[in-house]
Amino acid sequence: MAVGAGRSLDFLTDLESCIPSLRRYARALLRDGDRADDLVQDCLERALSRRHLWRGGPSLRPWLFKIMHNVFANQARARASRPRGQPIDQLGEGVGVPADQGHRLALAEMARALASLPEEQRRTVLLVALEGLSYQEVAEAMDVPIGTVMSRLSRARERLRALTAAEPGPSLRRVK
Template structure:
């Protein structure tokens, strides 16, 4: 196995998390990861050595998902079952499960563009520039989507109203 292939293998858990965020369904997410891996390995020669492999893979995955949604013309089902939430929860307490359930519910209520940016920055630890590269939007758009998404999450989780500024 080449060095790049082993790096790709190490990124599979992150790809699965991102796929789950994009699809909201474990089995569809696994199919998406498989499609992404198949496409990336068959087109490995197109990857520029020295560039961010993770961003390249996430871009491939996002493009596959967008193409699938365009073909299907359906909205992803972001409903998480209790069993899914229990499996994802690191702490087994009832209170922790409730927080995870509330967070999943709040994330479902974000517009897809905000949810994607919040998850890439917050869960995957990507920089704003990496998220801009993956999503294909300008850096300023990433920053505004993240700010609005975080404000909306705060409102949904804590009941606090996001600050509204008057623009002249």
């Protein structure tokens, strides 16, 4: 791609521009700010040390998310032997100033629904909805065929529909 000029510092520039995205995704995965930034740090260190393996391409992000998934899986294995100190349901974090009560409920409901999804479905819908990756990029990041991405996305979204109120505002919810 680059003729003559090297890509070494371009890599750094690209990597740096991905940090906000990595932090956001890690936060969504872990729901704990410090642990999420630990994950991002490990991911960045690993990306820096393995930068010679980056083959170039239109976007660095799928590769970075793939690294993050691997790091996350390693840490999860390490953690499995230790007791969990973290409450699973840490909502409210990341929830900004609510426009109104109904909207805040909808956000909390979505956070809970997401947390209840199987891990693979949750990652898929987060990469698509939160990070705006294309389906092909999600396939790269998760190392699965694109058909798998589509079926996971379908199942995730249908499950989220079932678990959240479709209509905006609590007043419209069905009363038995």
